[in-house]
Amino acid sequence: MLYVAIATRGFRRYSTYRAATLAGIFTNCVFGVIYSYAYLALWEQRPDAGGYDAVDAVTYVWIGQALLMTVALWGGGTTDDLAERVRTGDVAVDLYRPVGLVQWYLAADLGRATYHFLTRGLAPTVVGFFVFDIVLPGSAIAAVAFLVSLVLAVVTSFAIRFLVASSAFWLMDQSGVKMLSGLAAMFLSGMVLPLVIFPEPLRSIALSLPWASYLQTPADIWLGKRVGIDLLAGLGLQVVWIVLLLGICQVVVSAATRKVVVQGG
Amino acid sequence: MADVLHVVREAPRQYARIARLWVRSSLAYRASFAMLTLASLLLTFLDFVGLALMLNLIGDLDGFALWEIALLYGASGIGIGVADLLIGSVEQVGQHIRSGTLDAMMVRPVPLLVQVCADRFALRRLGRITQAVAVFAWGASSVDWSPSKVVVAVLMLVSAGAIFFALFVTFSCVQFWTHDASEFANAFTYGGNTMTQYPLSIFPSEVLKSLTFVIPVAFANWYPCLYLLDREDPFGMPGWFAVAPPFVGALMCVVAGLAWCTGVRRYTSTGS
Numbered sequence: 404m405l406y407v408a409i410a411t412r413g414f415r416r417y418s419t420y421r422a423a424t425l426a427g428i429f430t431n432c433v434f435g436v437i438y439s440y441a442y443l444a445l446w447e448q449r450p451d452a453g454g455y456d457a458v459d460a461v462t463y464v465w466i467g468q469a470l471l472m473t474v475a476l477w478g479g480g481t482t483d484d485l486a487e488r489v490r491t492g493d494v495a496v497d498l499y500r501p502v503g504l505v506q507w508y509l510a511a512d513l514g515r516a517t518y519h520f521l522t523r524g525l526a527p528t529v530v531g532f533f534v535f536d537i538v539l540p541g542s543a544i545a546a547v548a549f550l551v552s553l554v555l556a557v558v559t560s561f562a563i564r565f566l567v568a569s570s571a572f573w574l575m576d577q578s579g580v581k582m583l584s585g586l587a588a589m590f591l592s593g594m595v596l597p598l599v600i601f602p603e604p605l606r607s608i609a610l611s612l613p614w615a616s617y618l619q620t621p622a623d624i625w626l627g628k629r630v631g632i633d634l635l636a637g638l639g640l641q642v643v644w645i646v647l648l649l650g651i652c653q654v655v656v657s658a659a660t661r662k663v664v665v666q667g668g
Numbered sequence: 669m670a671d672v673l674h675v676v677r678e679a680p681r682q683y684a685r686i687a688r689l690w691v692r693s694s695l696a697y698r699a700s701f702a703m704l705t706l707a708s709l710l711l712t713f714l715d716f717v718g719l720a721l722m723l724n725l726i727g728d729l730d731g732f733a734l735w736e737i738a739l740l741y742g743a744s745g746i747g748i749g750v751a752d753l754l755i756g757s758v759e760q761v762g763q764h765i766r767s768g769t770l771d772a773m774m775v776r777p778v779p780l781l782v783q784v785c786a787d788r789f790a791l792r793r794l795g796r797i798t799q800a801v802a803v804f805a806w807g808a809s810s811v812d813w814s815p816s817k818v819v820v821a822v823l824m825l826v827s828a829g830a831i832f833f834a835l836f837v838t839f840s841c842v843q844f845w846t847h848d849a850s851e852f853a854n855a856f857t858y859g860g861n862t863m864t865q866y867p868l869s870i871f872p873s874e875v876l877k878s879l880t881f882v883i884p885v886a887f888a889n890w891y892p893c894l895y896l897l898d899r900e901d902p903f904g905m906p907g908w909f910a911v912a913p914p915f916v917g918a919l920m921c922v923v924a925g926l927a928w929c930t931g932v933r934r935y936t937s938t939g940s
Binding site for chain 2: 430574
């Protein structure tokens with residue numbers, strides 16, 4: 404119940420800035436249009452690149468724009484607050500709370516993600532649907548599995564962002580690590596170019612890393628490229644990474660807690 | 669008139685003084701500074717890696733080889749890189765309005781635009797320019813150079829900076845009306861940059877016309893590059909567009925100046 408309350412606050416906090424949301428949706432749509440034409444040019448010359456056809460490719464573009472903010476691909480979200488609180492020392496208050504640091508920020512971030520999904524996720528998808536005739540999930544199973552995969556994507560991204568923010572315990576400032584991590588996410592999630600058209604062995608490597616969770620895996624489920632055992636394998640890999648990353652988060656928190664005590668004197 | 673000249677003459681020095689303070693402050697967190705500079709270099713480079721992977725798959729994009737795209741990419745990247753380094757902070761004007769720091773700036777004896785642009789001056793943005801210059805140089809090494817092409821290329825790079833400079837300022841002015849819509853400007857600045865990384869012939873002609881006559885970002889690289897590459901415009905635009913960028917850039921800067929003045933005149937403090 405507590406976590407629902409935290410998540411609700413996270414949701415409300417982001418929904419305060421309506422003009423910012425509208426401006427963001429507009430920007431997502433502009434980039435959606437740009438990449439759609441670029442991919443159309445590519446798929447016109449290679450109509451079966453990566454096992455996608457032109458419609459799949461354009462759909463992939465709009466799913467990417469929809470997930471960009473939802474999974475906070477560039478970083479940011481509630482973990483930015485954490486980093487700032489580490490810098491100012493307010494994190495000491497967080498550590499007093501009878502709730503784990505990870506759980507607290509995860510709940511808030513899920514609230515944020517819900518808001519971004521309902522606005523910056525849905526709106527560009529609708530625009531893509533009407534302007535570029537993108538395909539919708541072919542079956543109810545695909546649709547449900549997509550949503551499950553999306554939740555897993557947000558948690559994966561949260562764990563990585565949490566680790567990035569935790570670097571502030573040692574560096575005092577997360578901005579450098581955050582930007583490098585954002586770069587890795589941008590490239591290895593398939594946002595710059597779908598991972599499926601990467602040359603081997605880059606393709607296989609990228610597909611097995613946690614960032615594939617952000618976009619490539621949910622998109623493949625949406626497009627019906629992952630069904631049956633493949634679908635389960637995709638979701639399974641997402642879960643494995645989450646368990647691993649959240650485990651590391653816990654270890655880092657306990658190490659950082661000792662560090663805070665030292666700093667506080 | 670003498671007053672205006674005085675202001676213009678003083679501005680660069682005032683700008684440099686504020687910028688120097690910010691450089692010193694950013695060096696306080698050395699690890700972050702090093703990583704941010706590296707990231708800023710890699711950030712746009714990965715865009716180019718994306719293009720290279722694309723071209724690796726299809727050989728050429730709409731008839732443009734990778735080195736030709738490198739030229740387009742580099743010119744646009746240098747333009748937005750220089751503009752971003754010098755005045756990218758103007759995007760934060762909404763933040764200044766919300767927090768009330770704009771009021772404090774208004775009473776200082778330095779032009780408001782200079783203060784807003786020099787605020788949070790980030791030397792790390794040189795990383796992006798370095799990378800764009802490298803890609804441009806690689807593309808340029810395959811160009812069949814002549815004296816007139818060198819002139820066009822130089823004019824192109826200077827004008828590209830001016831065009832993105834004007835885009836940053838003009839669209840940041842929107843924030844005088846809606847304080848938290850800074851992302852709106854991104855569609856035109858970074859969006860314009862992303863679009864001009866591709867040969868514009870992949871877009872429908874309506875898009876090209878908008879980028880020529882409405883948001884004339886096509887002059888930042890497309891028309892001059894067509895001349896450098898000895899290509900006819902696929903949409904049949906006149907060849908003299910190759911030397912038009914300086915005029916387009918100047919015109920856009922005038923528009924940006926007017927937008928800024930209108931915004932500042934309209935500004936009423938949040939009053940808190």
